[in-house]
Structures are given as C-alpha cells and as structure tokens.
Amino acid sequence: MDNKEKLENRERIKNAKWRQRFHIEPPDGWLNDPNGLSFYKGEYHVYFQYSPIAADGHTPRGWGHYHGSDLMHMTYDRAVMMPDIPEDSHGVYSGSAIENDGVLHIFYTGNVKMIGDYDYVKAGRGANVIHVTTTDGSKMSEKQVLLRNSDYPDFCSCHVRDPKVWKEGDAWKMVLGARTLDDEGCVLVYESDDLINWKYTGKVYKEGYGYMWECPDYFEIDGKGFLSTCPQGMPHYETKWQNLNESGYFPVQGKLEDSVLGDFTEWDMGFDFYAPQTFLDPQGRRILIGWLGMDNKVYGNATTELGWQHCLTIPRVVTVAPNGKLRQQPIAEFDELKSNARRQSSGQTAEYPLPFELDGEPADSFSISLDGKLELDFDKEKKLFTMKFTDEKYGCGRTTRNAEIDSVRNIRVIADMSSIEVYINDGETVMSTRIYPDNGSVKLKVNGFEAQVWDI
Known part of the structure; x- marks a missing residue:
C-alpha cells in the first residue's frame, strides 16, 4: 500500500461505523498495551503497541503516539518506533517513560524470536531492555541495549519484559515482569543511579498466581504502596478471574523487594481490559489507562474487517477507598x-x-x-x-x-x-x-x- 492509499484508508476508517468518539484508537491496524504514559513539556503523551500493517496484529509491533494538552483531546502523531535493530527484530514491546533533566527517557522490551526448534520459554527468545531518549516526544535517539537475557537472574526463563521505571528518593527503580524456569510468575526489581546501569535487588511474587506476570507497575497513593500486574495462567471461576489472562493489583507493605503482598484485586471485571499503566500528572493525580481489549480467540471485534482493532480506556484517576481498595473514576476533564x-x-x-x-x-x-x-x-x-x-x-x-x-x-x-x-x-x-x-x-x-x- 503506497502513501496515498494509506491516507485514503485512514480517512475511510475515521468515518467508519463503530469508530469511537472519545477513546484512543489506532489510525489503522492493531492497538494493544498503553506505553510510556507521561506528561512532558506541557503535554500528555500516550504511546501504545501498534501494528500498522494489519488489524489482526500478526505483524511486528512498534509504538504509536498520541499527544495533547488535554487527555480527552489528543492528536495522533505517527509510529515513533518500529523494529529496526537485531535486539528488537520481532517487536518494540511494552515499556514506560520518565523525565529527567528535561529529557524524556523511554525503556521498552526488544523482542527477538530465534529461528529453530525452540520451546520459546526456556530457549529461543530474546528479551532485551532497550533505552531511548526524546526531547520532543516524537523523534527518538539511537537505541541503547541495557539488559539482555544473560543479565537476568538464573532462575528466569526467556520471558522477562515490560520495564516500568520511577524515582524513589535519590535512586531510580525499575520492575520487570517475569516467568521463572519453574513456571512461577514474579516481578524483578532493579535499581540505578544513572538510568543506564541497573542492579538487580530482588524478586516479588505470591504463590498460586499463574506462570507469568506481565506489565508490572509499582506506585504509591497516600503513602500506601501497590503493585499492579497481569498474571497469566490463573484458574477461572464464576465470579472472578474470568478472562483468558487477568489484570489487578496487590497492596504492598514496606519496601517492595521485602514485602509480603496482600490480596489480589482485579482492576476491571469486564470482557475487555488488560495491560494497564499508571503515571503521576502535574496535578498530583495517579492516572490509569488500560487496553480496552483482550488478545484471545474466544471472542473478537467487528471492526477488524473495517481495518482496525482495539482502543484504550478512558483515562481514570485512581484513589484509595476507606476500605483500602482502589477506586477508579474517569478524569474530571471527561465531564466537560x-x-x-x-x-x-x-x-x-x-x-x-x-x-x-x-x-x-x-x-x-x-x-x-x-x-x-x-x-x-x-x-x-x-x-x-x-x-x-x-x-x-x-x-x-x-x-x-x-x-x-x-x-x-x-x-x-x-x-x-x-x-x-x-x-x-x-x-x-x-x-x-x-x-x-x-x-x-x-x-x-x-x-x-x-x-x-x-x-x-
């Protein structure tokens, strides 16, 4: 498809049946995880997993980008990153963004799937933490590989991904979702002084919660800590854990690496919710955006035949209820x-x-x-x-x-x-x-x- 045809296709999609009015969607193709949520240089930035070629998502994924001064009125930019180095040859996978000294630092997983007779769990997959920077939210620096499979603890399988970075005191912290060789889901915790050199400081897990924890996110509200993650391989019941994979949070007592996790609570109990990410905006709000979708073959989306699939949730402000659980409500700008x-x-x-x-x-x-x-x-x-x-x-x-x-x-x-x-x-x-x-x-x-x- 040449440039003219692509623009014509996007114009057709823009006016298509079922096109959303106030949810972020891809201009074409496939969307999944929200990435790099941040406020930088006077604008909100929402990146997302993006396959621009096909609405079924069966093509290498990069990052698309929306930006705007108001989260309810965002402008699509372009695909700001696509696979183009050996360490992300099969996908620019999920990650996060953080500002430091006027520069936006982005961390993501570079996915590599080797050709050969592999199980792609214990061998055959590369999961690299890659770092880029930007000074305008759109144009990215050269890619810098920070961590490879050989840098992770020896109990890890090939499945380590989705770096989320934040600042804690004078140190930078990072969590990565992981699957152990014993098929146990967990979160790896790292620390850095310079955002480049990272040291492993511990593992967080809770027995009985699946074989892989994706999309980890640690944050604090009113002095209380919470670990959000997406466990894969959970049992399913009539009134909980009803989706293919789940998404929820654990209360955290004390330092993350040493904590005993509390009870797991689902973020959203509908059919379509996964891979949420939170960030703190200039108003001090903890804002969550999730993928209003689910990657499975049990049900689908009628928009696929029209040239696009999936969207993100309304941005939600997260607060702590008197009972200690988290509440979510659409941001106040939505009411306008x-x-x-x-x-x-x-x-x-x-x-x-x-x-x-x-x-x-x-x-x-x-x-x-x-x-x-x-x-x-x-x-x-x-x-x-x-x-x-x-x-x-x-x-x-x-x-x-x-x-x-x-x-x-x-x-x-x-x-x-x-x-x-x-x-x-x-x-x-x-x-x-x-x-x-x-x-x-x-x-x-x-x-x-x-x-x-x-x-x-």
Missing part, C-alpha cells in the same frame, strides 16, 4: 464533554444517540438493558452483578461476566460508539466491554431506579 441531561423513569424505554452516559443510585435489585441485547443486572439477595450478552453479533462472541458485590450505591455507565465502561460504587468495581450496536443509537430500558442520561 457532557450535555443535555434528562431523566429516565423505572420501567421506561427510550432511545439515545451514541455516545451517552447513564447515572443512577439504585436502592435495591435493578437492571439496565441496551437494545435488549446486553443486560446489566444486580441481584441484591445473591449479591451478584452480571453483564450478559443475549445476542451473538452485539457482543461479537462475548457472553457473561459476574462480580460479587454486597450492594450497589451508585452506578455510572459510559457508552461510546462501540464500548461501555461501567463504574460501580464510585469505581470500586469496574466492568468494561466492546459492543456493536446496529446503528448509532441505543434503546435503553431501566428497571428498579430512576436514571439520569447525558449526551457526550
């Missing part, structure tokens, strides 16, 4: 997009153009129906909230997700052109999914409470 508020009574059905937001404060059991094809139900007696598709095409193969909740004080449903994000009890429980309505509107029916609906 809302207009035309109206009320909808219990038992009423009304049609609304997409996108919209529905809010309510149920006192008991209730239900919300979208086109009669997606049902959101809460049974107070069973203490069970359910997200259930009753139409194969509407959910593109998605079926049911459940969450145990004692009571629902409030609910917030935010629908874009092909997704919904459901925030329950001020965001203590969140469920996100893609949806594929037949047209640009949805028939809403609410039972059990009065709702307020806004256009977005």
Whole structure:
C-alpha cells in the first residue's frame, strides 16, 4: 500500500461505523498495551503497541503516539518506533517513560524470536531492555541495549519484559515482569543511579498466581504502596478471574523487594481490559489507562474487517477507598464533554444517540438493558452483578461476566460508539466491554431506579 492509499484508508476508517468518539484508537491496524504514559513539556503523551500493517496484529509491533494538552483531546502523531535493530527484530514491546533533566527517557522490551526448534520459554527468545531518549516526544535517539537475557537472574526463563521505571528518593527503580524456569510468575526489581546501569535487588511474587506476570507497575497513593500486574495462567471461576489472562493489583507493605503482598484485586471485571499503566500528572493525580481489549480467540471485534482493532480506556484517576481498595473514576476533564441531561423513569424505554452516559443510585435489585441485547443486572439477595450478552453479533462472541458485590450505591455507565465502561460504587468495581450496536443509537430500558442520561 503506497502513501496515498494509506491516507485514503485512514480517512475511510475515521468515518467508519463503530469508530469511537472519545477513546484512543489506532489510525489503522492493531492497538494493544498503553506505553510510556507521561506528561512532558506541557503535554500528555500516550504511546501504545501498534501494528500498522494489519488489524489482526500478526505483524511486528512498534509504538504509536498520541499527544495533547488535554487527555480527552489528543492528536495522533505517527509510529515513533518500529523494529529496526537485531535486539528488537520481532517487536518494540511494552515499556514506560520518565523525565529527567528535561529529557524524556523511554525503556521498552526488544523482542527477538530465534529461528529453530525452540520451546520459546526456556530457549529461543530474546528479551532485551532497550533505552531511548526524546526531547520532543516524537523523534527518538539511537537505541541503547541495557539488559539482555544473560543479565537476568538464573532462575528466569526467556520471558522477562515490560520495564516500568520511577524515582524513589535519590535512586531510580525499575520492575520487570517475569516467568521463572519453574513456571512461577514474579516481578524483578532493579535499581540505578544513572538510568543506564541497573542492579538487580530482588524478586516479588505470591504463590498460586499463574506462570507469568506481565506489565508490572509499582506506585504509591497516600503513602500506601501497590503493585499492579497481569498474571497469566490463573484458574477461572464464576465470579472472578474470568478472562483468558487477568489484570489487578496487590497492596504492598514496606519496601517492595521485602514485602509480603496482600490480596489480589482485579482492576476491571469486564470482557475487555488488560495491560494497564499508571503515571503521576502535574496535578498530583495517579492516572490509569488500560487496553480496552483482550488478545484471545474466544471472542473478537467487528471492526477488524473495517481495518482496525482495539482502543484504550478512558483515562481514570485512581484513589484509595476507606476500605483500602482502589477506586477508579474517569478524569474530571471527561465531564466537560457532557450535555443535555434528562431523566429516565423505572420501567421506561427510550432511545439515545451514541455516545451517552447513564447515572443512577439504585436502592435495591435493578437492571439496565441496551437494545435488549446486553443486560446489566444486580441481584441484591445473591449479591451478584452480571453483564450478559443475549445476542451473538452485539457482543461479537462475548457472553457473561459476574462480580460479587454486597450492594450497589451508585452506578455510572459510559457508552461510546462501540464500548461501555461501567463504574460501580464510585469505581470500586469496574466492568468494561466492546459492543456493536446496529446503528448509532441505543434503546435503553431501566428497571428498579430512576436514571439520569447525558449526551457526550
């Protein structure tokens, strides 16, 4: 495809059915993990895993880039990095960004898949920590390899990836997700004085949580530490750990390397959420953005045939609830997009153009129906909230997700052109999914409470 054809294809995609209005999507091709989230030189920067050639993601991945002074109004730049050295020949994989002395430092995993008879777990895969810098967020320096497989502890398999870097006191810290030779998921912790030379300082793990921990992220809120990660190989139950791979956080007591991790809590219990990353913005907000997608063959996305696939979540502010759990709510800037508020009574059905937001404060059991094809139900007696598709095409193969909740004080449903994000009890429980309505509107029916609906 030449330049002219590519631009024409992007223009067609921009106006296509199910193209989102306020979620970041790729201009074409495939998107997955958010990367390098940062605020630098007066702008927010959101990088993402990007395969510009094909919407199925089966091509080498690089990093795409959005930037803007407002996280709800971002501008697409370009693919700022693609595989072009031996150490990232099969993908510029996930990583993070941090500013130091006016320069944005980026760390990512260079993926290498060797040709031969390998199992690609104990042999045959290269996982290199690579460093680049930028002074404008777009143009990158030459790539510098900092760590190779031979630099990791000898208990590691070939699966070590996704560096997240932060500053702690006078030292730089880094976590890497890893799989041990005994098929145990863990996080490796490193320390540096100069962002270039890194020393291994310890391993963090908790028995029984899968064989690989991807996308690690350590952060503190109100003096409390949390380790976010994505365990692979977890058992699946009716009301938890229902996706192919999970994404959640552990409370951390004391120094990360020496800590005993608390209970694991899922970030999002819907069909589509993975690989979140957080960062601290100039307002002191801990902001989380996740991949509103899932890489599996159980269900798919109707946009693939139209030339693109996947999006990122609404940026969410993370806070600590009185019970010690983390809450997520859309950033305040999102509310500026809302207009035309109206009320909808219990038992009423009304049609609304997409996108919209529905809010309510149920006192008991209730239900919300979208086109009669997606049902959101809460049974107070069973203490069970359910997200259930009753139409194969509407959910593109998605079926049911459940969450145990004692009571629902409030609910917030935010629908874009092909997704919904459901925030329950001020965001203590969140469920996100893609949806594929037949047209640009949805028939809403609410039972059990009065709702307020806004256009977005």
